[in-house]
Amino acid sequence: MTDLPTSSYPALLVGLPVLMATISLFFKSRGNAVAGLIGCLLTGGLGIVSFAEVTQRGTLIHILGGWKPPLGILLRMDSLAALFIGITAVVGILISLYAWWYFSSRKVSDGKFTLFWSLWLFLWAGLNGLFLSNDLFNLYVTIEVITITAVALAVLSGRTVALFAGLRYLLAAITGSMAYLLGVALLYGSTGTLDLGLMGQALEPGATATFSLIIITLGLMIKKAAFPFHFWLPPAHSSALAPVSAILSALVVKGAFYIMLRLWTEVFGVSLSYAAGQLIGFTGAVAVIWGAWQALLQTNLKMLVAYSSISQMGYLLMAFPLLILAPGVASGSADWLAPAWTGMAYQVMAHAFAKSSLFLSAGIIVFALGHDRIESLRDLVAWKPMTAMAIGIAGVSLIGLPPSGGFMAKWMLLKGIFLSGQWWWAPAVLLGSLLTAGYVFMLLRLAFAPAREKIAFRPVPHILQVCALLLALGSFLIVLPSENLIQFLGGTESFGTGIESIMEGGVHGNE
Amino acid sequence: METHQIYSLTSVVLFAIGIGGVIMAKHFLKKIIATIIMGGGVFLCFVSFAQRDALTFADPVPHALVITGIVVAVTSAAFALSLARRIHQLTGEKTFPDEK
Numbered sequence: 361m362t363d364l365p366t367s368s369y370p371a372l373l374v375g376l377p378v379l380m381a382t383i384s385l386f387f388k389s390r391g392n393a394v395a396g397l398i399g400c401l402l403t404g405g406l407g408i409v410s411f412a413e414v415t416q417r418g419t420l421i422h423i424l425g426g427w428k429p430p431l432g433i434l435l436r437m438d439s440l441a442a443l444f445i446g447i448t449a450v451v452g453i454l455i456s457l458y459a460w461w462y463f464s465s466r467k468v469s470d471g472k473f474t475l476f477w478s479l480w481l482f483l484w485a486g487l488n489g490l491f492l493s494n495d496l497f498n499l500y501v502t503i504e505v506i507t508i509t510a511v512a513l514a515v516l517s518g519r520t521v522a523l524f525a526g527l528r529y530l531l532a533a534i535t536g537s538m539a540y541l542l543g544v545a546l547l548y549g550s551t552g553t554l555d556l557g558l559m560g561q562a563l564e565p566g567a568t569a570t571f572s573l574i575i576i577t578l579g580l581m582i583k584k585a586a587f588p589f590h591f592w593l594p595p596a597h598s599s600a601l602a603p604v605s606a607i608l609s610a611l612v613v614k615g616a617f618y619i620m621l622r623l624w625t626e627v628f629g630v631s632l633s634y635a636a637g638q639l640i641g642f643t644g645a646v647a648v649i650w651g652a653w654q655a656l657l658q659t660n661l662k663m664l665v666a667y668s669s670i671s672q673m674g675y676l677l678m679a680f681p682l683l684i685l686a687p688g689v690a691s692g693s694a695d696w697l698a699p700a701w702t703g704m705a706y707q708v709m710a711h712a713f714a715k716s717s718l719f720l721s722a723g724i725i726v727f728a729l730g731h732d733r734i735e736s737l738r739d740l741v742a743w744k745p746m747t748a749m750a751i752g753i754a755g756v757s758l759i760g761l762p763p764s765g766g767f768m769a770k771w772m773l774l775k776g777i778f779l780s781g782q783w784w785w786a787p788a789v790l791l792g793s794l795l796t797a798g799y800v801f802m803l804l805r806l807a808f809a810p811a812r813e814k815i816a817f818r819p820v821p822h823i824l825q826v827c828a829l830l831l832a833l834g835s836f837l838i839v840l841p842s843e844n845l846i847q848f849l850g851g852t853e854s855f856g857t858g859i860e861s862i863m864e865g866g867v868h869g870n871e
Numbered sequence: 872m873e874t875h876q877i878y879s880l881t882s883v884v885l886f887a888i889g890i891g892g893v894i895m896a897k898h899f900l901k902k903i904i905a906t907i908i909m910g911g912g913v914f915l916c917f918v919s920f921a922q923r924d925a926l927t928f929a930d931p932v933p934h935a936l937v938i939t940g941i942v943v944a945v946t947s948a949a950f951a952l953s954l955a956r957r958i959h960q961l962t963g964e965k966t967f968p969d970e971k
Contacts, residue, residue: 497936500940500943501939501943504943504946504947507947508946508947511950511954512950515954520958520961520962523954523957523958523961524958524967524968527899527951527954527955527958527967528967530947530950530951530954531893531902531903531906531951534906534909534944534947534951535893535906535909538886538889538906538909538910538913541913541940542886542912542913542916545913545916545917545920546916548917548920548932548933548936549919549920554932
């Protein structure tokens with residue numbers, strides 16, 4: 361691996377946000393926010409530039425301090441990492457711009473929440489570090505950075521309900537990371553390495569491997585709020601400030617998922633985990649249906665959006681039984697791997713855009729009305745047409761109607777499901793979409809319904825609505841370069857063959 | 872029974888006690904202490920793998936990992952304690968509302 365092209369981008373992606381976060385701590389109020397916003401724009405720009413660099417040059421590595429692995433730390437930016445970093449960059453820039461106007465247009469009595477900027481930059485550094493990490497312990501450290509900053513952001517409003525939710529989130533997350541770390545200890549004990557690639561070669565199927573697989577996966581599922589460990593997510597995400605909710609829902613939960621994906625595809629052997637893959641897919645399917653059902657029952661907009669996250673994240677887990685091959689199936693003959701990978705990648709992107717847009721829109725409504733009861737969405741098209749449009753567009757992507765990114769995700773997932781013959785996952789995908797359509801149309805019905813009385817609202821800065829709308833549009837725009845993206849992802853290890861079958865049939869072609 | 876086996880078994884027991892505490896204890900402090908016990912178990916597990924044989928030096932990597940792990944664990948515990956303290960200041964509560 362050390363013979364791959366080196367680049368300083370991976371190191372900068374972690375170092376720059378840490379530096380800017382520290383600098384912004386030295387300033388008070390206004391200067392702090394200015395430094396923070398500059399840091400966010402630089403980090404985001406760097407993310408986009410480095411994504412472009414990977415599309416040109418392929419996988420990039422950086423050996424920290426010149427100490428080669430296994431002794432030193434190697435940062436690896438392959439196409440999967442670049443994709444996650446790219447999404448984080450685009451979504452992060454828009455959320456940062458929103459946050460700038462959101463905080464600066466609030467009254468002083470609301471507090472200026474100056475700590476937001478440095479916490480958000482530290483969190484961003486943690487996310488970039490996580491995507492670039494190539495060893496199990498580095499992954500642990502980065503996910504802890506993410507957890508601590510994420511909880512700190514979640515309790516930033518200082519409201520009691522947020523504090524309770526934050527403590528519950530923190531306790532769940534600590535338990536999850538301790539379980540993960542115990543698994544790492546066992547894996548280190550049996551293989552003598554922490555490097556993902558070396559460990560994948562050295563790990564023998566057996567009791568230790570199975571136990572560490574189970575405990576690591578359980579720990580990560582707690583952190584990812586997978587069913588049945590989702591209890592901490594809705595209160596924590598819904599009680600946070602609008603930009604924070606968007607960050608938590610769109611980006612933070614993807615971190616633990618990314619580790620799961622890396623471990624399952626690169627470390628844990630094929631024959632070891634077929635049954636476990638089925639089990640994970642099952643919890644994903646339950647989450648898809650149960651989360652969407654709970655969302656339908658909510659009376660507050662932010663709670664609805666938070667439950668919708670549980671449902672949408674379930675789709676990601678449903679890709680696992682497709683990515684884990686049954687014993688005796690060669691990856692060369694598994695033509696469903698490419699559609700499953702593509703569907704999963706699109707689900708990550710579409711959810712990041714659509715969910716951040718929904719939370720920012722909910723933030724606009726709270727900003728204007730002072731509360732987020734769903735009933736108050738009445739006549740939204742008349743008094744906040746742009747926000748109504750953002751909710752509509754993001755909602756359509758969540759449901760998975762063409763030509764949205766959500767459609768690509770679910771279409772490719774279904775294609776993978778049918779190609780692999782695991783037809784039993786298909787009803788869950790379709791039922792999830794139906795229930796999602798239920799709560800999205802419930803919101804839209806109210807938005808178009810006439811108001812019962814005259815609505816009094818605070819004026820909202822125009823730019824807030826623009827940011828939310830751009831994010832919603834993003835969930836559609838990601839479909840345009842789909843062919844290039846699929847080819848780009850093909851560079852990921854374990855993507856498998858079958859990419860030709862997508863290309864021949866055309867992305868939207870019939871089978 | 873060899874030394875490292877005693878350590879490994881103890882670490883698993885500690886971890887289990889911690890998990891049980893986080894789930895079953897109601898008081899915030901008890902929950903936080905349970906996570907610290909859990910951490911102790913995990914670190915002991917790391918250290919128990921450091922033993923090679925009587926003649927060579929112990930493997931230094933687990934020790935480096937444990938040091939880092941302890942720093943992280945102390946930080947999270949301190950953060951959890953400050954959250955619990957703030958909740959107590961504002962509401963007088965020592966448990967989650969739905970766990971009374």
